[in-house]
Amino acid sequence: MKRLNESDLDFLRELSNIGVGHAATALSQLIGRQVGMRVPKVSIVDLSSVPELMGGSEKVVSGVYLQVLGDARGGILLIFPDHSSRALISLLLKRVDEPLSEMGASTLKEVGNILASAYLSVLGNMLGITLIPSIPSLAHDMVGAVVDIVLSDLGEIGDTAFVFETEFCDVSDDIKGHFFLLPDPDSIDVIMKAIRSKNG
């Protein structure tokens, strides 16, 4: 992971920016509202600090997790604060969903699928590698418990993870979310090789 230099990270930031731009457009079309995305952070984070980054381990969230398959592997985790996931569902289903119904759950999974697919297709095209999202899966629970899946995946060989993270929100600011892409440590080489061949 150390071998990624500043220029590599800049290039990844730029690619991620385009990728999340496409994902934001996809989400805007889905919900019929303008959605903005922050310039993505591409950083290396201490795994044990991830729950705190999300507002504390006990905060209730909806997490959509997809595995990344293809030339490089990893995981995508989308985290919506509880109120945002409710707002998203009521926008899309035109009704209040309390408690979370099966329909509400599949709506969130579909949103995750659309965002992840849009992002991965851009990233894959620009890097010249194949990246395919798996079927999404959902957990509605404490954020500490939700992020365990990526922590345990990555934690086996290190304490730090290479994370692409962005935040998106719609104009009314009641729908927010975090988008994490966590490449498998073994796939960092594949990504790096692809970057170097494109970035000179």
Added chain:
Amino acid sequence: MDKIVVRIADYRIAEASATLVTYGLGSCVAVALYDSEKRTGGLCHIMLPSSPGDRASGNPKKFADLCFSGMLRDMQNSGCEVSRIVAKIAGGARMFDLPNKGKSFSIGERNRDAVLIELAKRRIPLIGEDTGGNYGRTVEFHTGNGDMLVRSLRSETKVI
């Protein structure tokens, strides 16, 4: 009464009547060890079943085997006897129903099994357990009486 927070991939031990707490366990497992005579307890929050050997790096306390032995050693250093120690565990859920059954799919069960092996090796009896399911848990452990409180969004607080 102050709460002593146990972070992920860490452990704490406390004497007298303290409250050790660890938040948001998913596939992770919390293990409480307790010596009632010394009224001393320890709580750990482990992430992974066992160290992969050479490839392992960083904090050893994320692995069940290494975290457990560290916590037990610290308890012995503060006067606890292994023969008096009992254990309670919670966590080890399967948070996501993954379509491709990768290595992370059953991590919760594997964490639980790894802890049971560590307990068996040292003949430490497991006297309380709340594991499995598909939901997160927060655990409080009281060193005054050895009670473990398990909170979740799905059910009432359990005392084990």
